[in-house]
Amino acid sequence: MAFPAEDWRVLNPENALIYETTKGRIIVELAAEMAPGHVARVKMLAREGFYNGLSFxxxxxxxxxxxxxxxxxxxxxxxxxxxRGEFNFRRGAAxxxxRAVDRGGATIGWMGTIPVTSQTDLLMERTSDKKVAAWGNHCLGVASMARGSDxxxxxxxxxxMRAAYPTLDRRYTIWGRAVVGTDVIRAFKVGEPVVDPDKMISVRVLADVPETDRPTxxxxxxxxxxxxxxxKATLEQRGAAFSNCDLAPEGRIVR
Structure with a gap:
């Protein structure tokens, strides 16, 4: 398969986690611009080996x-x-x-692979930092941080996320999205709690995988x-019911 530059980009290995699980591999692209504190935390814990062997x-x-x-x-x-929660962030022109569509005074689209809703660009000229409020959307494959009542x-x-769940938006911090392995996420054994649960065999920053073994x-x-x-086709089909959860950029392992 050809990967023309106008349609595809190489995932930055420093900005991704690779999960080897009992059901298969998941690769998550991180959202450092949206949630820098949470991205730093999951990368640190991955590099310490904290997640290795833990269960879902x-x-x-x-x-x-x-x-x-x-x-x-x-x-x-x-x-x-x-x-501290990073439920919202500031989005600038850079x-x-x-953008996918404007609706109800908001703009729906993506930042990288992450589905995002934002105030419109028109408001940037009215704010002191020339930015507007934005937040991630909990669609299939999105990685978000659990918390207590605080x-x-x-x-x-x-x-x-195994499915879209918009009631979580602006209440839990989104820090990434799976670009490979949403089928793995949906294959995990179900339960509350899970009996004999699936596990993370290893979780690493992709850049830390030796180059000879590192997937591109x-x-x-x-x-x-x-x-x-x-x-365009999805907008025509879905009309007013369109959500940025209806469409996700693909990820492909090429090596």
Missing amino acids: HRVVSDFMAQGGDPKGDGTGGSDQPDL SNFV ENSANSQFFL VMVQRTDGPSFQTKL
Whole structure:
């Protein structure tokens, strides 16, 4: 398969996690611009080997798969301090945002692979920082941080979306999205708690994998002609019901 530059980009290995699980491989692109504190945390824990061997202890069929708890029961975390919520972020004109449609005073689109809703660009001229409020959307494959009742209680536990769940938006911090392995996420054994759960064999920053073993991943550009053709067709089909969860950029392992 050819990967023309106008349609595809190479996934930055420093900005990705690779999960080897009992059901297969997942590769998550990280969203550092949206949630820098959470991205730094999951990368640090991955580099410490914290997640290796931990289970997906809570998996709900048409919802999400939760893991990252050393106790395996939803009550544990790392020895690091809890994180402040990063439910919203500021988007400027230089942000890598690709618009899908404007609706109800908001703009729906993507930043990289992450589905995002934002205030419109028109408001940028009215703000002191020339930016507008934006937030990620919990679509299939999105990686988000679990927390307790305190908004600032996220630590090490996270969840991977098995379906769209918009009621989580602006309440939980999105820090990435699976570009490879959404089928793996949906294949995890279900339960609350899970009996004999699936596990993370290893979790590494992709850049830390030796070059001879490191997969090269191509990711579809949302601003490329191929994706834009799909977007146009989906908008025509879905009309007012369109959501940026209806369409996701593809990821392909090429080596």
